Amino acid sequence: MDFFSNLALGFSTAASPENLLFCLIGVLLGTLIGVLPGIGATATIAMLLPITFQLEPVSSLIMLAGIYYGAQYGGSTTAILINMPGESSSAVTAIDGYQMARKGRAGAALSIAALGSFFAGTVSTFLVAVLAIPLTAVALKFGAAEYFSLMVVGLVSSIALAHGSIVKALAMVSLGLLLGLVGTDIYSGTPRFTLGIREYADGLNFVAVAVGVFGIAEILRNLEGEKTRTVLMSKVTNLWPTRDDFRRMVAPVLRGTAIGSALGILPGGGAILAAFASYTVEKRISDHPEEFGHGAIAGVAGPESANNAGAQTSFIPLLTLGIPANPVMALMVGAMIIQGIVPGPNVATEQPALFWGIIASMWIGNLMLVVLNLPLIGLWVKLLTIPYYVLFPIIMAFCSIGVYSVNSNVYDLYAVAGFGLLGYVLVKLRCEPAPLLLGFVLGPLLEENLRRAMILSRGDPMTFVTRPISAVLLLLAVAVLVVVFLPSVKAKREEVFQEED
Numbered sequence: 499m500d501f502f503s504n505l506a507l508g509f510s511t512a513a514s515p516e517n518l519l520f521c522l523i524g525v526l527l528g529t530l531i532g533v534l535p536g537i538g539a540t541a542t543i544a545m546l547l548p549i550t551f552q553l554e555p556v557s558s559l560i561m562l563a564g565i566y567y568g569a570q571y572g573g574s575t576t577a578i579l580i581n582m583p584g585e586s587s588s589a590v591t592a593i594d595g596y597q598m599a600r601k602g603r604a605g606a607a608l609s610i611a612a613l614g615s616f617f618a619g620t621v622s623t624f625l626v627a628v629l630a631i632p633l634t635a636v637a638l639k640f641g642a643a644e645y646f647s648l649m650v651v652g653l654v655s656s657i658a659l660a661h662g663s664i665v666k667a668l669a670m671v672s673l674g675l676l677l678g679l680v681g682t683d684i685y686s687g688t689p690r691f692t693l694g695i696r697e698y699a700d701g702l703n704f705v706a707v708a709v710g711v712f713g714i715a716e717i718l719r720n721l722e723g724e725k726t727r728t729v730l731m732s733k734v735t736n737l738w739p740t741r742d743d744f745r746r747m748v749a750p751v752l753r754g755t756a757i758g759s760a761l762g763i764l765p766g767g768g769a770i771l772a773a774f775a776s777y778t779v780e781k782r783i784s785d786h787p788e789e790f791g792h793g794a795i796a797g798v799a800g801p802e803s804a805n806n807a808g809a810q811t812s813f814i815p816l817l818t819l820g821i822p823a824n825p826v827m828a829l830m831v832g833a834m835i836i837q838g839i840v841p842g843p844n845v846a847t848e849q850p851a852l853f854w855g856i857i858a859s860m861w862i863g864n865l866m867l868v869v870l871n872l873p874l875i876g877l878w879v880k881l882l883t884i885p886y887y888v889l890f891p892i893i894m895a896f897c898s899i900g901v902y903s904v905n906s907n908v909y910d911l912y913a914v915a916g917f918g919l920l921g922y923v924l925v926k927l928r929c930e931p932a933p934l935l936l937g938f939v940l941g942p943l944l945e946e947n948l949r950r951a952m953i954l955s956r957g958d959p960m961t962f963v964t965r966p967i968s969a970v971l972l973l974l975a976v977a978v979l980v981v982v983f984l985p986s987v988k989a990k991r992e993e994v995f996q997e998e999d
Contacts, residue, residue: 500631501627501628501631504631504850504854505627505854505857505858507850507851507854507855508851508853508854508855508856508857508858508859509858509862511556511851511852511854511855511858512560512855512856512858512859512862513858513862516554516557517556517557517560517855517859518862520553520557520558520560520561520564521560521561521564521859521862521863521866522564522866523561523564524560524561524562524563524564524565524568524863525564525565525567525568525571525863525866525867525870526568526870527542527561527564527565527568528542528564528565528566528567528568528569528570528571528572529568529569529571529572529575529867529870529871529874530572531565531569531572532568532569532570532571532572532573532574532575532576532588533572533573533575533576539565539566539569539826540712540825540826540829540932541712541713541716542565542569543562543565543566543826543829543830543833544705544708544709544711544712544713544829545709545713545893545896545897546561546562546565547704547705547708547709547829547832547833547836548705548899548901550562550833550836550837551836551837555834555837555838555839555849555852556851556852556855556856558833558837559830559833559834559837559852559856560855560856560859560863562829562830562833563813563830563856563859563860563863564859564863566809566826567619567806567809567810567860567863567864567867568863568867570588570615570805570806570809571611571612571615571806571867571871572871573588573591574588574591574595574608574611574612574615574798574802575608575871576588577591577592577595577596578591578592578595578596578598578599578604578607578608578611578798579596579599579604588773588802588805590773590774590776590777590797590801591611591773591797591798591801591802593777593790593791593797594607594790594791594792594793594794594795594797594798595607595611595797595798597791597792597793598793598795598798600793601793603793605738606738606739606740606743607798609738609739610739610743610747610795610798610799610802611798611799611802612867612868612871613739613747613751613868614747614750614751614754614798614799614800614802614803614806615802615803615806615864615867615868616864616865616867616868617751617755617803618751618754618755618758618759618802618803618804618806618807618810619806619807619809619810619860619864619867620861620864621755621759621807622755622758622759622762622806622807622808622810622811623810623857623860623861623864625759625810625811625814626810626811626813626814626817626857626860627854627857629814629818630814630817630818630846630853630857631846633814633818633819633843634817634818634843634846634847635843637818637819637842637843638843638844639967640843640967641951641954641965642947642948642950642951642954643947643951643955643961643962643965643968644965644967644968644971645943645947646944646947646948646951646962646968647962647967647968647969647971647972647975648819648821648971649821649940649943649944649947650944650971650972650975651971651972651974651975651978652815652821652822652823652936652940653671653933653936653937653940653944654975654978654979655975655978656671656932656933656936657671657933658978658979658981658982663928664982664983666927666928666929666930667929667930667933668933669929670924670929670930670931670932670933670934670937671933671934671936671937672937673934673937674933674934674935674936674937674938674939674940674941675937675938675940675941675944676691676941677702677707677934677937677938677941678701678937678938678939678940678941678942678945679691679941679942679945680692680698680701680702681698681699681700681701681702682699682700682701684942684945684946684949685949695909697907697909698909701942702913702938703901703907703910703913704832704835704836704938704939705832705836705901705910706901706910706911706913706914706917707913707917707935707938708828708829708832708935709897709901709914709917709918710913710914710915710916710917710918710920710921711917711918711920711921711924711931711934711935712825712921712931712935713893713897713918714894714897714914714915714917714918714919714921714922715917715918715919715920715921715922715924715925715931716921717890717893717894717918718918718921718922719922719925720890721887721890743795746795746796746799747795747796747798747799749796750776750780750795750796750799750800750803751799751800751803752803753776753779753780753800754772754776754780754799754800754801754802754803754804754807755803755804755807756807757772757775757776757779757804757807758772758773758776758803758804758805758806758807758808758809758811759807759808759810759811760772760811761775761804761808762807762808762809762810762811762812762814762823763811763812763814763815763823771808772801772804772805772807772808773801773802773804773805773808774801775804776800776801776803776804777790777797777800777801779800780794780796780797780800780801781797784796810860812824812826812827813827813856813857813860815827816830816831816841817845817846817853817856817857818843818846819842819843820840820841820842820843820845820943821940822936822939822940824932824936825931825932825935825936828935828936828938828939829935831939832939839852897914898911898914901914
């Protein structure tokens with residue numbers, strides 16, 4: 499009974515006129531940045547963080563969530579029409595979706611992607627709702643030692659699932675942890691690594707770091723590789739799939755939803771891995787594997803369902819444990835902190851309207867996306883013709899004004915510029931910045947729980963292995979590291995990320 503009353507509370511919150519408006523803004527903006535290659539949900543949410551400071555907590559988080567899963571929808575549009583994924587998780591959709599478009603079936607490919615995404619988003623959101631309260635109840639039993647071990651698992655998983663070299667991913671996490679130490683010591687009150695700058699006594703501004711590493715760095719990278727986009731067609735027709743299309747898409751959609759729901763919970767980009775895992779599964783079990791790469795319906799339906807399911811279930815660790823599963827969720831943690839909300843299991847009990855309102859808004863947002871996206875295909879096609887050199891000055895001005903407006907601190911602008919250059923250098927060195935952001939977000943929490951656990955145990959480090967839950971989590975972290983270094987797993991991991999590139 500509590501489940502249904504909580505859902506009723508969620509829908510009453512999400513269905514208010516103000517929250518419906520921000521949900522609509524979020525999904526439309528998410529679709530837009532998904533359609534325009536080279537911007538991405540992470541950079542966009544980073545840029546919009548300053549605006550959320552002026553909004554109600556529920557409205558701001560509903561809008562940011564809509565941007566995230568809306569981008570998954572929009573990314574498939576460019577993948578199918580111009581063979582250029584708007585989102586990295588849509589890269590595999592381009593393989594068969596673009597081939598369908600070349601055969602004159604762009605409309606069918608777009609509708610298959612939209613319908614599969616809608617089904618997967620609906621089912622995976624239901625899983626979020628069902629698992630939220632049990633996981634929250636478990637999380638309430640966590641002490642400082644358990645939270646420390648859980649964050650170790652999250653950081654180790656982000657290293658294991660990061661693109662490219664594991665050593666580089668480890669270096670990025672370490673750098674993020676070091677940046678998180680800047681500020682005032684939580685127990686002694688002593689300034690650390692502030693370089694004598696009083697403005698950094700409270701630590702580096704999360705918004706400035708996120709906008710610089712993802713927003714500014716992404717702009718610099720796109721300017722370097724700017725090229726003319728050629729849209730396959732100006733008008734898309736025959737949007738509704740045939741009966742045979744429906745028959746061939748049902749099983750891949752179901753399998754993709756299951757795969758994405760499971761992998762989306764994992765830290766480090768489960769939605770991306772889910773899409774590639776779904777494509778691999780569909781190709782291996784297909785009676786006609788030779789069709790893949792030449793316009794196979796399963797090659798569109800499965801991965802699109804998987805990446806959208808993964809995007810939704812990545813909210814589970816955020817809402818129940820306060821632990822981000824990927825860079826976007828790390829930004830959501832930042833948005834919650836900006837609003838004065840402490841992420842974690844207490845959110846469900848202390849602010850049930852916000853907790854269940856976000857969950858209910860996912861159903862509403864997915865319905866908005868499937869209703870709005872297909873009729874607006876013509877508009878998205880026209881937007882693809884906008885040169886990037888027209889967009890980037892507007893984006894940079896928007897970033898600078900937004901970051902400065904949070905604290906009215908000029909040092910934040912210096913930080914944006916510095917971290918923008920750092921992010922660009924990391925891209926050139928093929929170092930993924932996502933683990934850096936996760937390390938930066940989790941670093942202060944990791945330190946706080948480590949020191950609290952040591953104080954409670956009177957300096958005995960064995961407290962982390964004598965407490966059952968903590969010991970199991972640490973063993974899980976060790977197991978992840980061992981598995982990822984196994985020759986067969988290491989080779990498969992390199993193969994997956996090489997295909998994505």
